[in-house]
Amino acid sequence: MAKFKLDDIDHQILEMLIDNTRVPFTDIAKKLVISAGTVHVRVKKMEEAGIIKGSSLTLDYKKLGYAFIAYVGVFLQKTSQTKFVLERINEIPYVTVAHITTGKFNVFCKIRAKNTEHAKDIIFMIDDIEGVYRTETMISLEESLNDKKRLMHSIFSNM
Amino acid sequence: MAKFKLDDIDHQILEMLIDNTRVPFTDIAKKLVISAGTVHVRVKKMEEAGIIKGSSLTLDYKKLGYAFIAYVGVFLQKTSQTKFVLERINEIPYVTVAHITTGKFNVFCKIRAKNTEHAKDIIFMIDDIEGVYRTETMISLEESLNDKKRLMHSIFSNM
Amino acid sequence: MAKFKLDDIDHQILEMLIDNTRVPFTDIAKKLVISAGTVHVRVKKMEEAGIIKGSSLTLDYKKLGYAFIAYVGVFLQKTSQTKFVLERINEIPYVTVAHITTGKFNVFCKIRAKNTEHAKDIIFMIDDIEGVYRTETMISLEESLNDKKRLMHSIFSNM
Amino acid sequence: MAKFKLDDIDHQILEMLIDNTRVPFTDIAKKLVISAGTVHVRVKKMEEAGIIKGSSLTLDYKKLGYAFIAYVGVFLQKTSQTKFVLERINEIPYVTVAHITTGKFNVFCKIRAKNTEHAKDIIFMIDDIEGVYRTETMISLEESLNDKKRLMHSIFSNM
Amino acid sequence: MAKFKLDDIDHQILEMLIDNTRVPFTDIAKKLVISAGTVHVRVKKMEEAGIIKGSSLTLDYKKLGYAFIAYVGVFLQKTSQTKFVLERINEIPYVTVAHITTGKFNVFCKIRAKNTEHAKDIIFMIDDIEGVYRTETMISLEESLNDKKRLMHSIFSNM
Amino acid sequence: MAKFKLDDIDHQILEMLIDNTRVPFTDIAKKLVISAGTVHVRVKKMEEAGIIKGSSLTLDYKKLGYAFIAYVGVFLQKTSQTKFVLERINEIPYVTVAHITTGKFNVFCKIRAKNTEHAKDIIFMIDDIEGVYRTETMISLEESLNDKKRLMHSIFSNM
């Protein structure tokens, strides 16, 4: 699949961006002893190739009053409704992740809520989507790890 | 919990950063008709208050050869081992998320792997941690949604 | 949430009422070296604030011929029926507790019956409510603990 | 089992006490057109017979900051440990109810906590009791019904 | 419940009949040193009181070509169909036992079949009853115990 | 397996004994127009061939105060303990049936008890057998069918 070939310079640029997406290109250039223009071209190329899809802010949801995380397994009436249900789920902003899965659930979601009562409202929103047969919820008592940086570094050091 | 008070300017700055973490502060300043210095001060304050914890790059894992996602439920022998097991799990870069959960699992993880065989190796690494009694794996057939931006916008528009 | 501020006198009054709801206010007054009128005012205030919602008699159900306790998990056809089903459940006096829950059940009830046969009748009443899809019953072999006083004392000693 | 015979007067006294445990005996006497002494004697007799075991205050736990309710199923290593484990559970004030049950759990508890984090601590306390093999938690999203008065009235109107 | 009072003579008669339903009354009479008429009267009385409901032959089903035993758990669409479904089940001679049960099944049956294929036919007969939603089968690999005599003796020695 | 060949006379004799094990041989002889000696010889032969293994009394357990029926699934620590555990189970008279089964249980038992409390004691006896890891109990709310006669008649009419 990974047909686009990343060379060592690309890897080093990515390593720096992974640690801080806001690092100025001039800093990257200085560190790698290349021109800022080269950094710009490389990043542009990786964006065009679709390897870099964007960046996201890491907020402290607890401080923002959204401390409640739950996983919701969704059973559908028919899998032919999968696409439709996923579009409806996509309209609920409190669902941050959704997967089509093997095992007992058809769709598996992660939600963030303010508290138990808010979680109930979100679960009911999912339950009320046409084609959803039943849901089962598992509540997070503590988010102990949420970090893709270790994976990203590992990918590039393994390449 | 959310004792730190964000005002409307903070919200608008956050909204722009959520969409693109690399947007220059001068662009934000121009858009909001404030000085770049103000933007800088505000962002700094939100970082110091711990509301902005950082930023992360969004890569296309499929293109990088890591198309395989699975959720792994972990049963512990004793919950007193939770902290120790989470530290070991933290050493496996392919585990990107880990939660202490209610329901049948003690710990619930998300992993990214190259393929079935690689997934097996990662699951075995988790299984071999001292104190882990058993694991149960659910495989993602499609990541249909992975987007925290909708949530972030929703949080600020609800405040 | 607990915006109403209870002071030390309130706590001591509550502690005495928790142990015996029928304790005369004059006894409380004597013990705390305050006037009976003060006790009266304080209790009234706590009732108006909704902190004290009432009191309930503790009967020996075994002696009254109601020795059979069971927990009944209820699966609904659609969660939109939750409110309607709970109203119907509320009409069955043998259901003493009902919760909307996470996990596999939509609603989780506690029932008290005379014996196995009576329990069957009650379970069938729940099963026959429109919108109830299925129930699953877990029978109590012994009620080993049913005591909120320890919790109440703990709440006030932690405040 | 219910060998102690309650007559109609007893029933009516109980009915009034069920509605309000603090109702003065003189009020009961007036309502039933009997002497206050008779009420006193009757209540005493029912207390001595163990039918009336006491009374308990109904507090608004939400207002007191204890809004989180969960059911915890406990698996034991050996049922011979049941008595020992129940004694340890009895030392945790946040566990308000505990049953020995049929089905997959050995012991089934109800807990009240301040929030998710507090619930985690309580669950870990139970998990750490010697002889407890594993626990499974089901969280209440709403306590829709908690009322024994309907049952009590029903018992006496059926007698 | 057991209002009919059995005396010691009754117990001894039952003990002998439990061991061998075909034992002649004269043998019982001789052993207990009473008249055969008394035995006759006592047995008659126990039959009329409904304590003795009949007798059944114990055949070797293996030798008769019916070696396959399975337990079939039945899920109903609505419990209001229980009575109707049990009547249909009653028409299948290969179902020897059926219970209304707590837990995940509504009805729980024991079947005897010639072999796997025959068992499949019987399970399909049950599955095809109107109102039956699904069945789950557990197969016996060995009938290690099937003996009510130990229970009967125990009942009478405990009386 | 059924190598012993039963002829039509045998079938008819069995049919009569199935309905009433105590029917006198002379009655059978008269009905089938054969000699009582022939009946005697045939029954003897079927007993010697092991086809007729005995007979059992059908008592009304409810009237005898044993109205509580439960199924208990037993999990073993190792299947090598199966034989030992079954011998211990065999010593508990309240266990009337025990099977080695496929599915989640190693051994599956049927018990008869006086009431909930007695059932708890019996389940604890099983739980305390060395080698028993855990049990799961399913309670009968009604024994709707317990009749092997239909099967027996069906076997002989199919032969």
Place this chain on the structure above:
Amino acid sequence: MAKFKLDDIDHQILEMLIDNTRVPFTDIAKKLVISAGTVHVRVKKMEEAGIIKGSSLTLDYKKLGYAFIAYVGVFLQKTSQTKFVLERINEIPYVTVAHITTGKFNVFCKIRAKNTEHAKDIIFMIDDIEGVYRTETMISLEESLNDKKRLMHSIFSNM
């Protein structure tokens, strides 16, 4: 069942064919010191008796790009649809094995796919068959054993 009697020569011929279905009959003849004609006749006879049903090539599916194996449990709406559903399943070439089973599934299939995405398509094909209510998938992380030769040799050495 095995009424057709295989003699020692048949066994030895089968043993050689099991190891290599393409072994020339002349080689078998030489090894067993019989004529090639005899081998031919014997094989023909075993084919006509239906004992030898054919032969199949063992390909390396991994090398052919079909490395993904999964087991799919199928729940039907009604077992009366079993035959129809199996005919539809039979039209999907990626399903290599299908069984009617006891336990929670009605039908249990084995599928071979190119990768996760292809597996999803196949599972959706099964899910979309009329009469299929739900499916549950279990993914193979490694096919550690797939060998009927050991069984075949064992059958003939036990005969």
Place this chain on the structure above:
Amino acid sequence: MAKFKLDDIDHQILEMLIDNTRVPFTDIAKKLVISAGTVHVRVKKMEEAGIIKGSSLTLDYKKLGYAFIAYVGVFLQKTSQTKFVLERINEIPYVTVAHITTGKFNVFCKIRAKNTEHAKDIIFMIDDIEGVYRTETMISLEESLNDKKRLMHSIFSNM
């Protein structure tokens, strides 16, 4: 993965061998209008590349007295024992397939036995392997499909 390139001639040769592994190379040659030598060379090459791994006889197990098929899910004590347990499983000829799987089982096997009793013996053999914690068995009531030819044809027609 499939680096070895098969051309159209290879496909057509494979198609003929799939249908009948014993088809003479001269027949293939005639059909495809190529020389028998070419067929020989091509098959040799595909064998050396490991694409053709061998061939196997398709026997009628029912006629050979092995009509009983079951799937056995194996739970291990530790996954580090997986390799050891699979080696022991490999010594039991009645296990024809074994997979390391996701979901609740660690290893998932297919067995063929003579009957229920033989199946019990095989399951006990697996249960008694050191490191095996528990097994769960699902019995096949009918092998409705067992055919890899459809898949093979599909693979080559899709290439």
